[in-house]
Amino acid sequence: MARYTIASAVRWQSLSEEERRSRLQRPAQRASEQLMRQVRDIIEQVEQQGDSALLELTQRFDNVSLDSPVLAMEQVETLAGRTEQKVKQAIDLAYDNIRRFHAQQQPQTVDIETMPGVRCQQRIAPLRKVGLYIPGGSASLPSTVLMCGVPAQLAQCNERILVSPPDKDGLLSPAICYAALKCGVTQVVLAGGAQAIAALAVGTQSINAVDKIFGPGNSYVTAAKQYVSQLAGGPAIDLPAGPSELLIIADDTADAEFIAADLLSQAEHGPDSQVILLSPSTKVVEATRAALQRQLAELPRAEITAQALASSSFIVTEDLTEAAAISQRYAPEHLSLQIKDAEDWIEQTDQAGSIFVGHYAPESGGDYATGTNHVLPTYGYARNYSSLGLADFYRRYTVQQLTPQGLSLLAPAITALAAEEKLDAHRLAVTRRLDSARMQADLQTATASTEGERQ
Ligand SMILES: NC(=O)c1ccc[n+]([C@@H]2O[C@H](COP(=O)([O-])OP(=O)(O)OC[C@H]3O[C@@H](n4cnc5c(N)ncnc54)[C@H](O)[C@@H]3O)[C@@H](O)[C@H]2O)c1
Numbered sequence: 001m002a003r004y005t006i007a008s009a010v011r012w013q014s015l016s017e018e019e020r021r022s023r024l025q026r027p028a029q030r031a032s033e034q035l036m037r038q039v040r041d042i043i044e045q046v047e048q049q050g051d052s053a054l055l056e057l058t059q060r061f062d063n064v065s066l067d068s069p070v071l072a073m074e075q076v077e078t079l080a081g082r083t084e085q086k087v088k089q090a091i092d093l094a095y096d097n098i099r100r101f102h103a104q105q106q107p108q109t110v111d112i113e114t115m116p117g118v119r120c121q122q123r124i125a126p127l128r129k130v131g132l133y134i135p136g137g138s139a140s141l142p143s144t145v146l147m148c149g150v151p152a153q154l155a156q157c158n159e160r161i162l163v164s165p166p167d168k169d170g171l172l173s174p175a176i177c178y179a180a181l182k183c184g185v186t187q188v189v190l191a192g193g194a195q196a197i198a199a200l201a202v203g204t205q206s207i208n209a210v211d212k213i214f215g216p217g218n219s220y221v222t223a224a225k226q227y228v229s230q231l232a233g234g235p236a237i238d239l240p241a242g243p244s245e246l247l248i249i250a251d252d253t254a255d256a257e258f259i260a261a262d263l264l265s266q267a268e269h270g271p272d273s274q275v276i277l278l279s280p281s282t283k284v285v286e287a288t289r290a291a292l293q294r295q296l297a298e299l300p301r302a303e304i305t306a307q308a309l310a311s312s313s314f315i316v317t318e319d320l321t322e323a324a325a326i327s328q329r330y331a332p333e334h335l336s337l338q339i340k341d342a343e344d345w346i347e348q349t350d351q352a353g354s355i356f357v358g359h360y361a362p363e364s365g366g367d368y369a370t371g372t373n374h375v376l377p378t379y380g381y382a383r384n385y386s387s388l389g390l391a392d393f394y395r396r397y398t399v400q401q402l403t404p405q406g407l408s409l410l411a412p413a414i415t416a417l418a419a420e421e422k423l424d425a426h427r428l429a430v431t432r433r434l435d436s437a438r439m440q441a442d443l444q445t446a447t448a449s450t451e452g453e454r455q
């Protein structure tokens with residue numbers, strides 16, 4: 001049986017501040033400057049050469065030669081038809097749960113009078129053109145099509161462009177095509193990495209530039225999203241959803257075999273994934289390390305998984321309170337609470353993209369089918385970003401309507417604040433109306449009709 005190096009357990013209390021920081025640093029972030037330079041060059045190439053750059057970069061990075069970056073919808077249908085029945089049923093079930101959970105997330109509209117005659121509204125409108133990035137480098141992910149496609153469909157975004165790196169035959173898997181059609185995707189593009197993000201951001205001869213780019217990806221994809229969102233007139237992006245992370249807090253009620261299985265499930269995404277175990281129980285930590293060794297040997301992706309484990313940590317804490325504090329500091333994409341009375345710990349560990357509560361909530365449940373969204377903030381952004389949801393596919397805008405009476409009630413505040421800010425034109429935009437014969441007449445008519453109603 002192959003033996004892999006599983007990092008040793010460390011006591012949090014024995015680490016210096018520098019060692020603690022290093023333990024909680026994400027592997028994918030260490031090379032960020034060089035990565036940004038490379039990503040910028042790719043984006044500029046697509047900006048200048050459009051489709052031909054996409055084809056050249058796909059050849060270079062994905063080793064696939066294509067005639068066109070667009071997969072015709074007829075071909076998408078043909079491929080979808082080849083999806084195995086049990087995979088179709090699984091996609092159908094996951095789709096229903098994701099739809100059920102997201103349909104309840106309709107953003108609120110507001111319509112109130114803040115003062116008599118001053119009506120304020122918050123309205124929502126679906127984003128018109130959205131790009132959905134579906135990772136495909138190391139594994140093809142039809143589940144991500146559902147996570148991005150279902151809310152885009154619920155929001156009724158007009159154009160929904162799916163981009164994903166082609167497989168070795170220059171196509172996409174039947175399951176991706178089946179999920180894409182179920183979500184009403186309008187165009188399918190065969191491109192991955194920074195070049196796909198560039199195409200969505202600036203457009204090419206055959207791909208329209210979009211208003212917002214959604215979806216997770218490796219560090220090239222995440223860096224490219226960040227870069228294009230800062231271009232003048234560039235698209236909005238959803239959230240920094242990079243290489244997978246899982247932090248588990250376990251006590252001695254936990255089962256080491258379950259913990260190891262969960263850690264491996266996220267480590268197998270790629271060498272950049274990071275998994276962390278925190279436990280006050282040395283016994284649980286050591287049992288998990290032994291279980292990892294056994295379970296890892298059985299995995300088809302053992303080599304990739306072992307690389308991710310190399311940058312992962314097994315930390316013995318003083319108690320659960322210390323574990324909760326470390327988790328808050330790390331702000332993981334996924335947090336699993338395999339402890340007694342796990343629900344009671346949610347508030348103290350709320351800086352996480354998605355939380356899995358108890359011994360029977362494997363993280364892979366949320367990856368596929370519970371109904372929650374698996375596009376989640378990584379790199380510690382769970383501190384200030386949320387998981388993907390329906391509201392992300394809408395734009396909010398506000399509306400105000402004022403009657404002459406409303407304006408006269410507001411006028412003293414507006415003119416005083418304009419004077420304080422020494423912005424005279426602002427003040428005059430109010431007083432010119434107040435002093436106008438037209439407004440005086442409208443005020444009188446309004447007062448007369450109110451009095452008429454009273455009598
Ligand atoms: N945070 C989330 O919500 C979430 C959800 C699902 C998946 N993920 C993560 O998404 C990632 C998917 O990564 P992936 O690599 O499998 O697929 P990917 O589609 O994100 O990236 C593959 C592309 O990267 C580009 N690329 C690869 N090597 C390159 C290089 N040296 N230079 C320039 N470009 C290069 C290629 O164009 C390739 O098509 C994983 O890390 C997974 O953990 C995250």
Ligand SMILES: N[C@H](CO)Cc1c[nH]c[nH+]1
Pocket residue numbers: 141143144243244245266333367374375
């Ligand atoms: N765990 C990933 C998010 O980090 C999502 C995923 C898709 N397929 C399997 N897992």
Ligand SMILES: [Zn+2]
Pocket residue numbers: 244265266269364367
């Ligand atoms: Zn996963």
